[in-house]
Amino acid sequence: xxxxxxxxxxxxxxxxxxxxxxxxxxxxxxxxxxxxxxxxxxxxxxxxxxxxxxxxxxxxxxxxxxxxxxxxxxxxxxxxxxxxxxxxxxxxxxxxxxxxxxxxxxxxxxxxxxxxxxxxxxxxxxxxxxxxxxxxxxxxxxxxxxxxxxxxxxxxxxxxxxxxxxxxxxxxxxxxxxxxxxxxxxxxxxxxxxxxxxxxxxxxxxxxxxxxxxxxxxxxxxxxxxxxxxxxxxxxxxxxxxxxxxxxxxxxxxxxxxxxxxxxxxxxxxxxxxxxxxxxxxxxxxxxxxxxxxxxx
Numbered sequence: 001x002x003x004x005x006x007x008x009x010x011x012x013x014x015x016x017x018x019x020x021x022x023x024x025x026x027x028x029x030x031x032x033x034x035x036x037x038x039x040x041x042x043x044x045x046x047x048x049x050x051x052x053x054x055x056x057x058x059x060x061x062x063x064x065x066x067x068x069x070x071x072x073x074x075x076x077x078x079x080x081x082x083x084x085x086x087x088x089x090x091x092x093x094x095x096x097x098x099x100x101x102x103x104x105x106x107x108x109x110x111x112x113x114x115x116x117x118x119x120x121x122x123x124x125x126x127x128x129x130x131x132x133x134x135x136x137x138x139x140x141x142x143x144x145x146x147x148x149x150x151x152x153x154x155x156x157x158x159x160x161x162x163x164x165x166x167x168x169x170x171x172x173x174x175x176x177x178x179x180x181x182x183x184x185x186x187x188x189x190x191x192x193x194x195x196x197x198x199x200x201x202x203x204x205x206x207x208x209x210x211x212x213x214x215x216x217x218x219x220x221x222x223x224x225x226x227x228x229x230x231x232x233x234x235x236x237x238x239x240x241x242x243x244x245x246x247x248x249x250x251x252x253x254x255x256x257x258x259x260x261x262x263x264x265x266x267x268x269x270x271x272x273x274x275x276x277x278x279x280x281x282x283x284x285x286x287x288x289x290x291x292x293x294x295x296x297x
C-alpha cells in the first residue's frame with residue numbers, strides 16, 4: 001500500500017522545490033553506491049541512471065526514482081549526502097522542509113473536486129462489485145465471479161496521488177497469464193486442483209481493472225520462455241501505461257515449472273522486461289504475480 005511504502009509528503013515537496021538545484025549540483029558517482037548499500041535502489045537502477053548521457057540527465061533520472069523508493073529513502077539520501085561531503089545540499093533541502101508546513105496543510109485540504117473522477121456509490125453502476133466474500137462466490141456460481149475491488153477513499157487519493165504512476169491509458173496495460181495445471185507423467189508433478197478456477201478469476205479481475213488479457217495454459221518451460229519473449233516485445237506496450245505478468249504453476253524458490261517439469265528461472269523472466277530488453281515499458285510499472293505451489297503445498 002502507498003501509505004506503507006511511500007515517501008512522506010513533506011519530503012516529496014522538499015525534493016520537488018529543489019529539483020533544479022539538485023539536478024545541477026548533485027554528484028552521483030559515489031552517492032548511488034551508498035544508496036545501493038542502504039537498500040534504497042538496486043544495481044539495475046544504477047545502470048539505468050548511468051546509461052544517461054550527461055550528469056544533469058543522470059541526476060534527473062535519480063530524482064525521478066527517489067520518491068518511489070519507500071519511506072526510508074529521504075533519510076537515507078540525506079545521510080548519503082553527508083557521507084559524500086555534500087552537506088550543503090542537505091542543508092538547503094532541510095531548510096525548505098521547515099518552510100513547508102503551511103503549504104502542506106493547504107494541499108491536504110484540497111476540495112474533492114480535484115479528483116479525476118467522483119468516488120461514490122454511483123461507480124458501482126459502471127463497475128459492478130461482488131458484495132459477498134470471494135471464496136463464497138467461487139464455490140456457488142457456475143463460473144468465477146468478479147473478485148471484489150475496493151476503491152480508495154477520496155482522502156487517500158488526495159494524499160497519495162503524487163506517489164502513484166500514471167494509469168490512464170485505455171487499456172490500462174497488457175496482461176499475460178501463464179497457467180500450468182496438468183503436467184507430463186515424467187515430471188512427477190501433480191495436477192494442480194483448482195488451478196483453472198484461479199486462472200479464470202485472475203483473468204476476470206485483470207479485465208475488470210481495465211487490462212487486455214491473454215492466457216496460455218499448460219506450457220513447457222521453453223514455451224513459457226518463448227511466450228514471455230514475444231509478450232515483452234509487443235509494440236502495443238508503448239501505447240499503454242503498465243504491464244502485468246502472472247505465472248501459475250508448481251515451483252521452487254526462484255523458479256516455476258513448465259508442464260514438462262523443467263524449470264523456468266524467475267530472474268530470466270524479470271530480465272526480459274528490464275529497460276534494455278523492453279524499452280517500450282521503460283519507467284512504467286511492471287507487475288509480476290507468482291503463484292508457485294511446491295508439490296502438495
